[in-house]
Amino acid sequence: MKIGEVAERTELPLRTIRQYEDSGLVVPSAASEGGFPLYTDADVARLMVIRRMKPLGFTLDETRELLTAMDRLAADAPDTPDELDPAVRATLLARVRGYEQAAARRVAELRAQLARAEEFASSLRARLP
Incomplete structure (x- = not known):
């Protein structure tokens, strides 16, 4: 899935997801033919772990x-x-x-x-x- 769908599913802003990518916390599992990052359910699950840790x-x-x-x-x-x-x-x-x-x-x-x-x-x- 594309980053927009991931943002919807995780309720994280696009910018935050990109920051997590830049820091190496999450790495998109694939890329589209145009080079855009694509995410799997496992990537979304990883982002949810991060999202749940932050408020704690x-x-x-x-x-x-x-x-x-x-x-x-x-x-x-x-x-x-x-x-x-x-x-x-x-x-x-x-x-x-x-x-x-x-x-x-x-x-x-x-x-x-x-x-x-x-x-x-x-x-x-x-x-x-």
Whole structure:
């Protein structure tokens, strides 16, 4: 699919997608005959990971680190030359778990902030005639 469709599906601006391309976070899987980038569902899924990490405060370097770990784990195929050493696989899994735990902590912090904001809005409503 073309970048416009990807932007619609991910709800990301074209400029943001291009910035992610420039930083190497996402690489279009193909190109049209005219040389325009084309994206697959896997590329869209990758952009969604990035999109979900951003509001949780993860940096681009952290995002890159997680995506690299996920890519290496996804490419791990048993009994092939690409099969990961068990220690490397364990390290990668621990890295992904660490990001999952960090995301869970950040979600909890955001929920607490939202609860305080809702309390504040409610207190203001209570003061209005």
